[in-house]
Amino acid sequence: xxxxxIALMYACSKNEDEVTPEEKKITFSVPANFPAPxxxxxxxxxxxxxxxxxxxxxxxxxxxxxxxxxxxxxxxQFAAFTQLDHKVSHGVNNCQGKRNTxxxxxxxxxxxFFWDGGVKNIETSPLNAITDACEMGTDIxxxxxxxxxxxxxxxxxxxxxxxxxINSQLILKSITQFTAVLVSGNSKYDKVMRKENAVSxxxxxxxxxxxxxxxxxxxxxxxxxxxxxxRSNGLDLVSIDEGRSHITGVASDLGxxxxxxxxxxEYTSPYMHDGRFYSLDEVLEHYNSGVKASANLDVQLKNGxxxxxxxxxxxxxxxxxxxxxxxxxxxLYSES
Amino acid sequence: MKLSQYFLALLCPxxxxxxCKKNTDEVAADTKSTFxxxxxxxxxxxxxxxxxxxxxxAKGEDxxxxxxxxxxxxxxxxxxxxxxxxxxxxxxxxxxSKAESTNITLKDVPTGxxxxxxxxxxxxxxRNFAGAQTGALDPINGMFWTWxxxxxxxxxxxxxxxxxxxxxxITFHIxxxxxxxxxxxxxxxEINAANPLRIRTDGKPNMHFIVNAAALFTGKTDVSFATLxxxxxxxxxxxVANNYANGLFRLDHIHN
Numbered sequence: 001x002x003x004x005x006i007a008l009m010y011a012c013s014k015n016e017d018e019v020t021p022e023e024k025k026i027t028f029s030v031p032a033n034f035p036a037p038x039x040x041x042x043x044x045x046x047x048x049x050x051x052x053x054x055x056x057x058x059x060x061x062x063x064x065x066x067x068x069x070x071x072x073x074x075x076x077q078f079a080a081f082t083q084l085d086h087k088v089s090h091g092v093n094n095c096q097g098k099r100n101t102x103x104x105x106x107x108x109x110x111x112x113f114f115w116d117g118g119v120k121n122i123e124t125s126p127l128n129a130i131t132d133a134c135e136m137g138t139d140i141x142x143x144x145x146x147x148x149x150x151x152x153x154x155x156x157x158x159x160x161x162x163x164x165x166i167n168s169q170l171i172l173k174s175i176t177q178f179t180a181v182l183v184s185g186n187s188k189y190d191k192v193m194r195k196e197n198a199v200s201x202x203x204x205x206x207x208x209x210x211x212x213x214x215x216x217x218x219x220x221x222x223x224x225x226x227x228x229x230x231r232s233n234g235l236d237l238v239s240i241d242e243g244r245s246h247i248t249g250v251a252s253d254l255g256x257x258x259x260x261x262x263x264x265x266e267y268t269s270p271y272m273h274d275g276r277f278y279s280l281d282e283v284l285e286h287y288n289s290g291v292k293a294s295a296n297l298d299v300q301l302k303n304g305x306x307x308x309x310x311x312x313x314x315x316x317x318x319x320x321x322x323x324x325x326x327x328x329x330x331x332l333y334s335e336s
Numbered sequence: 337m338k339l340s341q342y343f344l345a346l347l348c349p350x351x352x353x354x355x356c357k358k359n360t361d362e363v364a365a366d367t368k369s370t371f372x373x374x375x376x377x378x379x380x381x382x383x384x385x386x387x388x389x390x391x392x393x394a395k396g397e398d399x400x401x402x403x404x405x406x407x408x409x410x411x412x413x414x415x416x417x418x419x420x421x422x423x424x425x426x427x428x429x430x431x432x433s434k435a436e437s438t439n440i441t442l443k444d445v446p447t448g449x450x451x452x453x454x455x456x457x458x459x460x461x462x463r464n465f466a467g468a469q470t471g472a473l474d475p476i477n478g479m480f481w482t483w484x485x486x487x488x489x490x491x492x493x494x495x496x497x498x499x500x501x502x503x504x505x506i507t508f509h510i511x512x513x514x515x516x517x518x519x520x521x522x523x524x525x526e527i528n529a530a531n532p533l534r535i536r537t538d539g540k541p542n543m544h545f546i547v548n549a550a551a552l553f554t555g556k557t558d559v560s561f562a563t564l565x566x567x568x569x570x571x572x573x574x575x576v577a578n579n580y581a582n583g584l585f586r587l588d589h590i591h592n
Binding site for chain 2: 043044114118119120121122123124127128130131132140141144167168169171172173176246247248249
């Protein structure tokens, strides 16, 4: 009997060698220290084929007007899906956009997108970049037509959605299967919070965390390190970019931008909506000494955030614990 | 004694009415059928002809129309007894450049006599923020703002010699769902009870609406293209929405 079962197992494994090894099942997992997400996959059933198609579209430069720019051009994985060393996004025909590319992760917890919160649903977010003359400079109609006549897309849509039919809804849903799965929740900070593998902060990191909780969390709230609100942090006396008021039409929103997440901040330089600061030192110095009395300045920043040299170093040490290398190096998300 | 007399008095006409109904109408319970609506696009009583014909707004200014598109959604019918039926997933984009879009068909509607119809001019709040849509709401139709997500409810583009914009353009993209610039408007019209919308298994009526594109520019506030020739949401879009809320549609007749 034992012999028989061993023989059976052997036969089994032999057969399996001939087929491709089974892919890892793509899942959307909520880290234990995160709340429930805003986006559910209820109306967009997550599948390996849907994710693979979304990823391929994300990295497809032929979707742009001059075939030079994909989503991945400005959202680079090694920079936590923002664009390294670019103050503002760099689109088709070498056009320089208006704002710094936001990183892409933990989007399933976001209710509004872009620096001004103009887009209210993750699924429709790509349309903004697709149509912006300074980003991909095209339109969804052109993209649908391109995909319909370009192999292997019709097959990929069939695998993902059961039909070779290609329309904007399926394009956007598949891209969302990729972008919503991008979860960054395995930084050192997360592991300390979850008490995983006895990971602990160094004394500098811990001092930084305590300072952070005292001086920064009222806007950069845990666990996303943003409270998703729109605020002016006094970069300019008069903001050239209208920011949130472009969406609301309300004067008291002029120069306000969404509080950015600080996760993976080590890799998402340059900083601010216009990418004006290249280093965390410049950012911290801004809060220490550079806050200007703009009309809609956040009341909590009225006197800036005084920080001495030691405090700055400690906060920086803590901020670097928000780096999630498992996320940044996960080959599942890389262009293949 | 008195009460029962009233009761009897009440009962008699009800019996009469119900017997009447039975004899002539024969509305079988729980059956469904179809009706259609035709939207005839006009400008102040003249047929809407894109690109070539010159019209006048209420201020006497000349204008031509190159694009005229609008959403009709959430169509709701009411019967005399007050019961209503909201047609599920009723989203339609009427485009003056596409003749087939001006005649819409509504299926699986419970049979009966309807004496009121109402619908949203535009798209309800929820769908403006929902995920990727298809059909009439597909962003491919050019009625979705990508930078400030939400639908353009009514789009009219053209030219007017009075417009100070480049190329004398007039550009009216009406949308926005948040206060104070909410442009969702509901249109309601009673149907003459003598000739209600009679939906029968063997009768598929057609409602004929006249749609007056010039209603964008008059009603509550007469618009001069010299001062208002471009709006894409915001306070000026509210002015236009308040104009067309009552004047855009008029029920002309029903073919039962």
